[in-house]
Every structure is written in C-alpha cells, then in structure tokens.
C-alpha cells in the first residue's frame with residue numbers, strides 16, 4: 372500500500388490537530404521533570420520529519436524545541452540537561468534529504484539561543500526505526516522519557532515495540548496510528564503480521580470508532596497486572612479516521628493527558644470531531660427518550676457506584692474517573708450534585724477529586740463520602 376509523504380504538501384488540519392496535542396503534552400510534561408530536579412531528561416521523536424512543512428509551519432521537532440525553550444528559565448535554574456533524540460529516515464531514498472533538512476532546521480533554531488543550546492544535547496539519528504528502537508530502549512528505560520512515534524501507517528504499533536513500554540515506569544508515549552487502514556486492510560496477512568486486531572469486533576462497533584476499538588483491543592494485549600494506561604484520541608482526516616494513542620503508567624501523566632484531551636474537545640474528550648453525534652442530538656424527537664451526553668452518562672455511572680458503595684471516597688473516585696477516561700472535574704461535579712440533592716455528605720469544602728488531593732506528598736487528603744439517601 373502506497374503511503375503519501377506528509378512533507379510533500381502543507382500540513383492539513385488533521386496534522387495540525389495531532390501536532391497541537393503532541394506539543395501540549397510536551398508543555399505539560401517538561402516542567403514536571405525539570406522541577407523534580409532530574410539531572411537528565413530525554414525526549415525522543417522517532418519519526419521527526421523535516422522540521423517544517425512546505426509553508427514553514429513547524430513540525431514536531433521544532434515544536435518540541437519551542438516547548439523546551441519555554442522552560443529555559445527552569446532548565447537553567449535547576450541545571451537540567453535535556454537530551455533530544457530526533458530520528459528521520461526515508462526508507463526508499465538513497466539520499467536522506469529530509470534528514471539533512473531536519474538537522475539544518477534544528478541547528479538554525481538553536482543558533483539563536485546559546486544559553487538553551489548549552490543545556491540541550493541534540494542527538495540526530497538517521498536510521499530505520501526498527502533498528503534504532505532496540506538501541507535506544509535502554510536510554511528510554513533509564514531516564515524520565517517522553518516518546519513520540521509519529522509513524523506513517525500502522526506498522527510500528529506491533530507488540531514487539533509497543534509492549535516494551537509496559538516495562539518502563541517513567542516513560543510517557545504518544546503513538547500515531549492510521550487506524551482506518553485496519554478497517555480496509557486489517558484482514559490481510561501483511562497487516563496481521565504487524566498487529567493482529569479482531570476486525571469483526573472492530574467493524575461491529577462502527578467505522579467512526581475504529582481508533583477507539585483498536586485502543587481497547589491493545590489494552591487486552593497488556594499483561595493483566597500491567598500498570599500501563601492507554602487512551603485514544605481519534606482524528607478525522609477527510610473520510611479517514613486516524614488517531615493518537617497516549618500511554619503512561621503514572622497517574623500524573625494520565626491526569627495531564629486527559630486534561631489536554633478534554634480541553635481539545637469539551638464534549639467527548641477523545642476526538643477532534645463529534646464522534647458520538649452529541650451536538651444537537653440529545654433528544655431525537657418528542658417521543659424518544661432523551662439521549663444522555665457522554666459526560667452525563669459518566670456521571671450516572673459515578674452516582675450508581677457511590678450509591679452502591681463501590682466508590683466511598685475521593686481516592687476511589689479519581690481512579691474511577693481515570694479508568695473511564697474522564698477528568699476529576701466530571702466526578703467532582705457529580706458528587707456536588709449528589710450533595711445538593713441530599714444523597715451524600717462529605718466533610719470538606721469540595722469532593723477533592725484532583726490529582727493533588729489524591730497523590731501529592733503534602734497536599735493529599737482522604738475525603739469519605741457517606742450515602743444519606745438511596
């Protein structure tokens with residue numbers, strides 16, 4: 372199957388949507404590890420492209436450099452070294468022109484900022500991902516690492532790469548997947564050898580949900596005790612559905628990603644379009660029952676879990692939110708409504724469904740929810 376080169380044309384809206392999520396996550400991730408005082412932190416962009424598109428719009432490596440630059444003050448104060456690994460490889464070209472463009476673009480960026488350049492180690496690689504990944508895996512595993520895998524297609528989602536992230540505990544990753552290729556070609560042997568997906572199951576859920584479905588199926592490939600959490604963000608590109616899969620083991624990372632995803636789409640939090648047909652479609656007609664929005668249907672689940680005793684404090688509620696791909700705010704709103712209706716009581720100003728209230732060393736506080744009325 373021929374794959375178009377992303378850099379032959381200006382980036383389209385779906386590429387920009389992807390890049391904005393990539394950079395928003397870098398912006399949230401960098402200060403955490405810089406302020407924690409880690410002496411070395413690593414960022415890997417395994418499919419880095421050229422730096423810019425045809426119109427001079429920044430691609431992932433330049434956006435990463437901009438976000439690193441945005442943290443310059445903290446980087447200097449904490450004396451942190453950021454190691455930025457950028458790989459670009461054109462499988463069918465003898466001359467690696469894109470790699471040369473990438474290096475030139477990044478060098479030009481850093482030449483304008485000596486202070487930053489002295490705290491950033493640039494590691495340029497020009498290798499096929501499948502050869503480079505095993506070489507860099509020990510570096511990923513040893514350091515706090517943020518990994519971008521902005522592949523063309525689907526090939527590198529293969530368990531032999533993907534499952535490696537299960538074994539790391541300070542790695543957050545964002546994978547790009549051309550998910551709708553599975554819909555069309557997933558039954559073919561050349562697809563199955565990379566990733567064996569139950570296509571009949573995916574098709575039973577509907578075309579729009581192909582990226583969600585692949586993410587759900589990948590979760591099932593993880594070890595039962597795996598701490599790795601995976602979240603989809605579907606991106607519509609014309610008739611195609613692509614998407615990002617975010618993965619991390621630490622709840623702080625999950626919290627950051629979910630906040631970004633719900634900021635990008637306040638209705639569904641997992642797509643750059645109205646994936647569940649929610650807009651203007653709450654009640655189809657006067658006679659059909661009102662359809663619950665994604666957030667309301669989540670709140671309904673929270674309410675049932677609280678009334679049944681399955682959730683009895685803020686620690687349990689936040690983990691319930693994360694498990695179902697919601698931000699703590701949605702859980703908190705539900706608890707506030709329940710308190711107002713006299714269904715629960717808690718001895719605090721708010722239901723405290725935030726990362727800090729549950730995980731922060733000094734700010735955490737357990738808040739019990741007592742059911743008053745069922």
Ligand SMILES: C[S@@+](CC[C@H](N)C(=O)[O-])C[C@H]1O[C@@H](n2cnc3c(N)ncnc32)[C@H](O)[C@@H]1O
Nearest residue numbers: 377418419420430431460461499500521522523
């Ligand atoms: C989707 S693009 C990445 C775009 C980039 N993130 C940006 O913002 O410009 C994928 C890139 O991976 C490169 N590539 C293709 N096959 C590769 C392989 N086997 N190993 C490494 N890079 C590869 C392509 O040349 C292309 O530039």
